[in-house]
Amino acid sequence: MTKIIMSPSKYIQGEGELSKIKQHVSNLGDSFLIIADKFIMSITKNIVEDSFNGSNLALTFEKFNGECSRQEINRLIDVCSSNNCNVVVGIGGGKTLDTAKAVAYYKKLPVVIVPTIASTDAPCSALSVIYTEEGVFSEYLILPKNPDLVLVDTSIIAKAPARLLVAGMGDALATYFEARACAEANATNMAGAQSTKSALALAKLCYETLLEDGYKAKLAVEYNIPTKALENIIEANTYLSGIGFESGGLAAAHSIHNGFTVLKECHHLYHGEKVAFGTIVQLVLENRPIEEIEEVIEFCISVGLPITLEDMGIKEINHDDIMKVAKASCAEGETIHNMPFKVTPETVYSAILTADAIGKQFKL
Structure with a gap:
């Protein structure tokens, strides 16, 4: 191997x-x-x-x-x-x-x-x-x-718009969960080989850094000042996530991002903003513990990442459109097929709507 x-x-x-x-x-x-x-x-x-x-x-x-x-x-x-x-x-x-x-x-x-x-x-x-x-x-x-x-x-x-840093956090948010799924499935990484324990450890450190310093870093950028928290998040967004995704592999979250690109309502979003919601959908797809899903949602709320379809720009849910997203997410060659179980458009469709329903509970 x-x-x-x-x-x-x-x-x-x-x-x-x-x-x-x-x-x-x-x-x-x-x-x-x-x-x-x-x-x-x-x-x-x-x-x-x-x-x-x-x-x-x-x-x-x-x-x-x-x-x-x-x-x-x-x-x-x-x-x-x-x-x-x-x-x-x-x-x-x-x-x-x-x-x-x-x-x-x-x-x-x-x-x-x-x-x-x-x-x-x-x-x-x-x-x-x-x-x-x-x-x-x-x-x-x-x-x-x-x-x-x-x-x-x-x-x-530190002088760039805060939304760009937050989008980077959304992209980085998926790193650990996708690497974990690839490791469980023995799927290959971007080099076409198995991932290493060090790659998974860096991916996990990426997630832990986001939870610890993400909100503080967002505040620092809003005031255009470099801080230790901002230094840590830049490293997480750029290095930890970069090594994590290439060496750990991609799974459902990025495929679901690709799926949402078929809807014009989502074209205003940055890459990482769509990936963040895709991460929540992946966790639902995996039937992860509700505590883990809630932790991710609470992080997204703290920095301003989308947690519902409405946050993604979809004001009224058209079920045919959501199925288009699900089908595009499951296209041949998509990294969603690195998940440790068979994924179909129907299961992705259900996971998207469930993720939206869970997110709405945090809006009440």
Whole structure:
């Protein structure tokens, strides 16, 4: 039985760490392509330039055009080649980072990932999600290795909107429960192998950290101040959840998220907001103890994650629509089939409505 745990080569986190980027990356190469969108470039370019000031290392700054598409990846590959860059640095949100990872992969270069929000666990992963120029999902690009360095400046993330951090907590919330289900089913993780005890332990630590520091971290971000609680939640959202989902595996919660994308009423939600409700549905599907389900719901309430279909934007329940969600959740190839029992659209349909009914009890 093969077991694999996946992780970036190095993970660095702290207040003001972007100002030290030169000392963190100078061993990787001497000519850096730095990719960021217009807004992120405006708030980070001077910090990066000051860090490299006085060195003989070359910097090429290139604005990201907003979509992780084949066209944009190819454009940036050309920029990289024409400037003889030998390291790719992505600074920003998920699409910027995925694009940087893809460019580095095709150029066979090291990649440095600098997330400016903690809304997903994507920064540490060996995966890029490719879209069309119009923003429609196209394909997953599975990468042979995780980033060479993930650099997290918590003073920048503390200034991002609180809702983004909370969405990251929603994504991280599923990590332990999906990893636990995969372990019980002997299902494979994202590397196509069995998970390790250390991966499951990190996934559990992720959940415990959310319960302990999630609410406090939300308050810190609302006041734009870095605190120990915020540091812990950034680590949980970014590193613990990233290692947990790749090395532990995905199960029902993320499939149910995918199912809800078929409803236009849910299109305003962030990824992690849908995943949070999907986590409650998974626990119902598993018939977990009500105490565990209530603990998760109370956490969601404390930070502002959805616990009912109404919270998801579904004001009136259309049972045909809920069945569409259930069927999409159970599509061939979905990770819901990693659950330790047979799952059908009918059982998912029932679990969604039951989760909604339980959530409504907390609204009374």
